[in-house]
Amino acid sequence: MINNNNKICVVDDDFTFHYIVKEYMRVMGYNHKLLEFSDGEEAIQYLRENADNSEKLPDIILLDINMPVMDGWQFLDDYKTLKERLAQPIAIHMVSSSIHDADVKRAAKIPEIVSYVVKPVTIEKLTNITGYKASV
Amino acid sequence: MHQLTEFFRGILNTDNWPARWHCGNWSEFEGWLYILSDLGIWGAYFAIPCIIMYLTYKKRVPFMAIFWLFTAFILACGLTHLMDAVIFWWPAYRLSAVIRFSTAIISWVTVFALVRIIPKALQMKTPEELEVIINKRTADLNRANNEMKEMTLDLMAYNKRLEDFTSITSHNLRSPVSNMSGLLALYHREPTTEKKAELVQKLQVVVSHLTDTLDDLSEVLKVKTKNTEPPESVEIMPVFNRVRESLVNQIDECHALIEADFDDAPNVYINRAYLESILMNLFSNALRYRSPERKPHIRFRTYTEDNITVLKVSDNGLGINMERHGAKLFGLHKTFHKNPDARGLGLFLVKAQAESAGGDVRAESRENVGTTFTVQFGKTDRHDK
Numbered sequence: 001m002i003n004n005n006n007k008i009c010v011v012d013d014d015f016t017f018h019y020i021v022k023e024y025m026r027v028m029g030y031n032h033k034l035l036e037f038s039d040g041e042e043a044i045q046y047l048r049e050n051a052d053n054s055e056k057l058p059d060i061i062l063l064d065i066n067m068p069v070m071d072g073w074q075f076l077d078d079y080k081t082l083k084e085r086l087a088q089p090i091a092i093h094m095v096s097s098s099i100h101d102a103d104v105k106r107a108a109k110i111p112e113i114v115s116y117v118v119k120p121v122t123i124e125k126l127t128n129i130t131g132y133k134a135s136v
Numbered sequence: 137m138h139q140l141t142e143f144f145r146g147i148l149n150t151d152n153w154p155a156r157w158h159c160g161n162w163s164e165f166e167g168w169l170y171i172l173s174d175l176g177i178w179g180a181y182f183a184i185p186c187i188i189m190y191l192t193y194k195k196r197v198p199f200m201a202i203f204w205l206f207t208a209f210i211l212a213c214g215l216t217h218l219m220d221a222v223i224f225w226w227p228a229y230r231l232s233a234v235i236r237f238s239t240a241i242i243s244w245v246t247v248f249a250l251v252r253i254i255p256k257a258l259q260m261k262t263p264e265e266l267e268v269i270i271n272k273r274t275a276d277l278n279r280a281n282n283e284m285k286e287m288t289l290d291l292m293a294y295n296k297r298l299e300d301f302t303s304i305t306s307h308n309l310r311s312p313v314s315n316m317s318g319l320l321a322l323y324h325r326e327p328t329t330e331k332k333a334e335l336v337q338k339l340q341v342v343v344s345h346l347t348d349t350l351d352d353l354s355e356v357l358k359v360k361t362k363n364t365e366p367p368e369s370v371e372i373m374p375v376f377n378r379v380r381e382s383l384v385n386q387i388d389e390c391h392a393l394i395e396a397d398f399d400d401a402p403n404v405y406i407n408r409a410y411l412e413s414i415l416m417n418l419f420s421n422a423l424r425y426r427s428p429e430r431k432p433h434i435r436f437r438t439y440t441e442d443n444i445t446v447l448k449v450s451d452n453g454l455g456i457n458m459e460r461h462g463a464k465l466f467g468l469h470k471t472f473h474k475n476p477d478a479r480g481l482g483l484f485l486v487k488a489q490a491e492s493a494g495g496d497v498r499a500e501s502r503e504n505v506g507t508t509f510t511v512q513f514g515k516t517d518r519h520d521k
Contacts, residue, residue, distance in 0.1 A: 014311060014315065016312075016315045016341065016342055017311075017316075017318075017339060019313060020315065020318040020319060020322065021340060022320050024318075024322070026177070027322075027325060066402040070460070074460065096310040097310035097314055098310075099310070119310065119311060119315075120313075120314030120315070120317045120318045121314075121318065122318075122321065123321075
C-alpha cells in the first residue's frame with residue numbers, strides 16, 4: 001500500500017501537531033492537501049459523506065486517542081460499521097502521546113489499527129507510515 | 137484369701153439365705169410394693185442411660201467421659217434395684233453384694249471425675265453468655281470488615297488518582313513536550329528566517345499551554361493531597377452570592393434566569409474554598425453551555441437526604457450525551473463541546489473537592505434539554521467523633 005501518492009488525514013485536537021505533520025510532509029514532498037479534523041466526529045462525518053468517492057477519501061489516517069466530542073476509540077467503533085461502504089481501504093495508525101500499557105494493548109486488539117505510534121512523530125516514523133521520504 | 141476364693145467360687149450360692157418372701161412376715165401388698173418399686177426404678181435407670189447415650193451420639197457434648205461414667209453409674213444403680221426385686225425369689229446375696237460393690241466403685245469414680253471437671257465446667261458458657269460473646273465478636277468482625285472496605289475504597293481511589301496522574305503526565309505533559317521537539321527539529325532543518333520566526337511563535341504557544349497545564353496540575357494536587365483547611369459547616373447562601381456577583385457580566389449578557397433555594401439545607405459540610413470553587417464551576421458551566429435556542433434558566437437547590445446534604449444544579453442548556461461521555465465526564469482534560477476555552481479541569485476539580493469531604497458528584501443530562509448536577513456533601517457527623 002505504501003507509495004508516493006498516498007493521501008493523508010490527521011485526526012487530532014492538537015493544532016500544533018497538525019502543523020508539525022504538515023511541515024514534515026511538505027519537507028517530504030507531499031503535494032496533496034492534508035485532510036485535517038480536530039475530533040473523531042468531524043472525521044467520521046467526512047468519511048460518511050464521501051464514502052463512495054475514492055478521490056476524496058484518504059489512504060492513511062493518523063488518529064489521536066484523547067479528543068473532545070468523539071475520541072479515537074469512539075471513532076474506531078463508528079468506523080467499523082462504515083468500513084464496508086468505503087470506496088477504498090484506509091490504513092489507520094494510532095498516533096498518541098499515551099505510553100499507557102492499557103492503550104497500547106487495546107489498540108493491538110483492534111484489527112483496523114495498522115500500527116501504534118508514540119508521539120513525538122519524527123521524519124523516520126512518518127516515512128514508515130506514509131512511504132514518503134525526506135529529500136535531504 | 138481363702139474366704140475370698142470361696143466367695144467367688146460360690147457366687148451364685150443361695151444355700152445360706154432364705155428367699156426374701158420367706159424372711160420375715162411380708163404381706164402380699166408390702167412385698168409387691170417393694171418388688172414393683174424396685175422394678176420401676178430399674179426400668180427408669182435403664183432408660184436414662186439410653187437417652188444420655190442417644191443424645192451424646194446425636195450431639196457432640198463437652199466432657200464425653202463424664203457421660204460414659206454417668207451411664208455406667210446409673211446402669212449399676214439400676215442393677216442393684218433389679219437384684220433387690222429378684223432376691224424375693226432367688227436369694228443370691230453374694231451376687232447382689234458384688235453388684236453393690238461395683239456400683240460403689242463406679243459411683244466414687246464418677247464423684248472424683250466430677251470434682252476434677254468442676255473448674256472447667258464453671259468456665260463453660262451458658263447459651264445466653266455465648267450469644268453475648270458471639271454478638272460482640274460479630275460486631276467486631278463487622279467493624280473490621282467495614283474498616284477493610286473503607287480502606288479498600290481509599291486504596292482504589294488512591295490507585296485511581298495515581299492512574300489519573302500517569303495519564304496526565306502521559307497525555308498532558310508528553311504531548312506539549314513532543315510538540316516542542318517536533319517544532320525544534322523543523323527549526324533546525326529550516327533555512328529561511330521567516331519560517332524560523334513562525335516556528336518560534338508556534339513554540340511560544342506550546343510553552344504557554346505547557347505552563348497552563350502545570351498550573352492545572354498544581355491546582356489538582358492541592359485538592360488531592362488534602363493539605364488544605366479541613367471541612368466545616370458552611371452557610372451556602374453568602375458563598376453563592378459571592379459567586380453570582382463575580383459572574384454578573386455573563387449572567388446579564390445572556391439574560392439568564394437564576395433561582396436559588398437553600399432553605400431546606402442552609403449549611404453544607406465542606407472546605408469553604410472548595411464550596412466556592414464547586415459553585416463557580418457548575419454555575420459558569422451552566423452559563424457557558426447554554427442553548428442558543430432558549431433563555432438560560434439555572435436552578436440551585438439544597439436539601440437533606442439520609443443525613444447527607446445535597447446540592448442540585450439544573451440548567452436547560454445544551455446537555456451532554458451521557459451514553460457517549462458519561463464515563464469520562466469528570467475526567468481530567470476531557471472536553472465534550474467544541475469550545476476552545478474548555479480545559480477539562482472544572483468538573484474534575486468539582487469531583488475531587490466533593491470527595492475530599494467524603495462526598496460525591498453525579499450528573500444527569502439529555503442533549504438539548506439540559507443537565508442536572510447532584511453534589512453530595514460529607515455527612516456532618518463523619519469527622520466529629
